[in-house]
Amino acid sequence: MLYATALKLLGVLGALLLLETLFMLAVRQMRGIIRLYAIHSLLLAISAAVVGYVTGMYHLYLVAGLTLLFKVLAIPYSLERVIHDTILEKREIHFVFGVPGSLLIGGLLCLLAYFTSIRLVYPGDTLARLLLSVGAAVALLGLFIMVGRQEAVPQISGLLIMENGVILIAVVTAFGLPLIAEFGLFLDVLVGALLLGVLVMRLQRHNETTAVGMLRRLKG
Amino acid sequence: MTARLLLNIMQVLVVMLFSPLLKGVISRLKAIIQSKRGPSIWQPYYDLYKLFRKDEVISTDASWIFRAAPLVSFAVPLLVTLLIPVLTGFPLTWAFMGDMLGGGFILSLGGFFATLAAMDTASPYGQMGSSRTRMVSFLAEPVLMCVFFVVSLVAGATIPYIVNHAWYMGGKSVIYPSHVLVVIAFFMVILAETGRIPVDNPDGHFELAMIDESKSLEYSGKGFALIKWGGYMKLFVLMTIFMNVLVTPWGLATAVTAPALTLAVLSLLLKMLAGAVLIVIIESTLAKLRLFRVAEFLGMAFVISLLGLITYFIGV
Structure with a gap:
């Protein structure tokens, strides 16, 4: 009974993750993007914990805890601290395709992810059927967020979202990586996010804008 | 047969009587969140009473459409009430007169007449x-279609009573990925169709920014009262469909006894209170969108409902 409820919960969590990613596709405020990323990671952490409960792989609880620590708290906090207010306060972000266009493309990407990943699933594998397609869709949408924005901060968030999708795929198919690799991965992401934040700051100081879509050539 | 007829009429009366209360509760809760005291929850009733006693002014150039529109927009939500489970879980006399699509058409007839009259x-x-x-x-239409597709696929029918039954009795789970997505999309459409905040500001009095309110600008007296009441009922009816058919299909009367019906009315009011709290939270935390951003809001709803549809087909 509890097992079946947990599986249902996983389905709903998958739907919410997808929803959250779509919201990130449409949001225009930079601070909003970082907050949404925190919620996204929270959903990922809960999913990992539930998968851990369903499969009895208890080290997934640790993955959930690490996600909570690094991606819900540390990365959003440090991004907000590192990136100066002048960048975050700017409210409008330029979209390459416009919001309705991005949403439609996002929907198509979800379809692509669904129809390809459903073929990869072993027939009896309920867990993978529930979440593999969601993970693939989240990764593709993250890639699209990176491509479709002309601002540095949303591009960072796109990268982080993509990474979340990959983690979700790893959790549902391979039940996570070995613990030591997991630690390395989380530290990598943290350091990567921090470095990107610093780069954005340098960009701002150098060019007085972070609209990287406007950059045409490299300067010395 | 007569019992079912009476129940049908009772459903209509419940919608008529309690719909201004929903509006009053929403306004009051909103005022409380904004740390104001706010008007009494009975204020919409006072407004209607006052308007019904006032004289009506109609332009000499107005045609019969202008006079007919208030009646149509008052009657349309009541017609839809005949089709949906408001109090009872079993189908009533006119339950099979039309399905969800039919209800949608009837509601848009009201919108059509209001447009003509404006x-x-x-x-x-x-x-x-x-x-x-x-x-x-028209931006909301495709979302509604997708929602109806998913609902009809899951329940095997588009008659609201049968859908309700499928979720209540048939063991179909309400906690389902595609269902969650569809519920969210449908709620966004309700917000758009009844002119609530991310799309339109129901309390705004600035004519250039109005969407829904501006249609009734020319009305006064009884006509205005009817239009207002029709608007309250439209919100109430849509929220009833949302709650009783999609989100919480429980708590409806299964027998024709006085206690069961009282219980059904109480549970309906509780559900409406929950809906009101949800709307108030949304209205107090979001700002009204610029007109051309409405397409983004409803585009989002469309993509969500489409994903719901696909999720259902993939069988996740």
Whole structure:
């Protein structure tokens, strides 16, 4: 009974993750993007914990805890601290395709992810059927967020979202990586996010804008 | 047979009597969140009472459409009430007269007449408002279609009573990925169709920014009262469909006894209170979107409902 409820919960969590990613596709405020990323990671952490409960792989609880620590708290906090207010306060972000266009493309990407990943699933594998397609869709949408924005901060968030999708795929198919690799991965992401934040700051100081879509050539 | 007829009439009466209360509760809760005291929850009733006693002023150039529109927009939500489970879990006399699509058509008939009436007096604000309303509702249409597709696929029918039954008795789970997505999309459409905040500001009195309100600018007295009441009922009916058919299909009367029916009325009011709290939270935390951002809001709803549909087909 509890097992079946947990599986249902996983389905709903998958739907919410997808929803959250779509919201990130449409949001225009930079601070909003970082907050949404925190919620996204929270959903990922809960999913990992539930998968851990369903499969009895208890080290997934640790993955959930690490996600909570690094991606819900540390990365959003440090991004907000590192990136100066002048960048975050700017409210409008330029979209390459416009919001309705991005949403439609996002929907198509979800379809692509669904129809390809459903073929990869072993027939009896309920867990993978529930979440593999969601993970693939989240990764593709993250890639699209990176491509479709002309601002540095949303591009960072796109990268982080993509990474979340990959983690979700790893959790549902391979039940996570070995613990030591997991630690390395989380530290990598943290350091990567921090470095990107610093780069954005340098960009701002150098060019007085972070609209990287406007950059045409490299300067010395 | 007569019992079912009486129950049908009772459902209509419940919608008529309690719909201003929903509006009053929403306004009061909103005022409380904004740390104001706010008007009494009975204020919409006072407003209607006052308006019904006032004289009506109608332009000499207005045609019969202008006089008919308030009646139509008052009657339309009541017609839809005949089709949906408001109090009882079992189908009533006119339950099979039309399905969800039929209900959607009837509701859009009301919108159509309101639009015509707003253009009838040739007031510039009315025309602007009606063209905006049309824009919002044609953007909402595909979302509704997708929602109905998913619902009919899951329940095997589009009759609201059968859908309710499928979720209540048939063991179909309400906690389902596609269902969650569809519920969210449908709620976004309700917000858009009844002119609530991310799309339109129901408390705004600035004519240039109005969408839904501007259609009734030319009305006064009884006609205005009917239009207002029709608006309250439309919100109430849509929330009833949302709650009783999609989100919480429980708590409906299964027998024709006085206690069961009282319980059903109480549970309906509780559900409406929950809906009111949800709307108030949304209205107090979000700002009204610029007109051309409405397409983004409803585009989001469309993509969500489409994903719901696909999720259902993939069988996740």
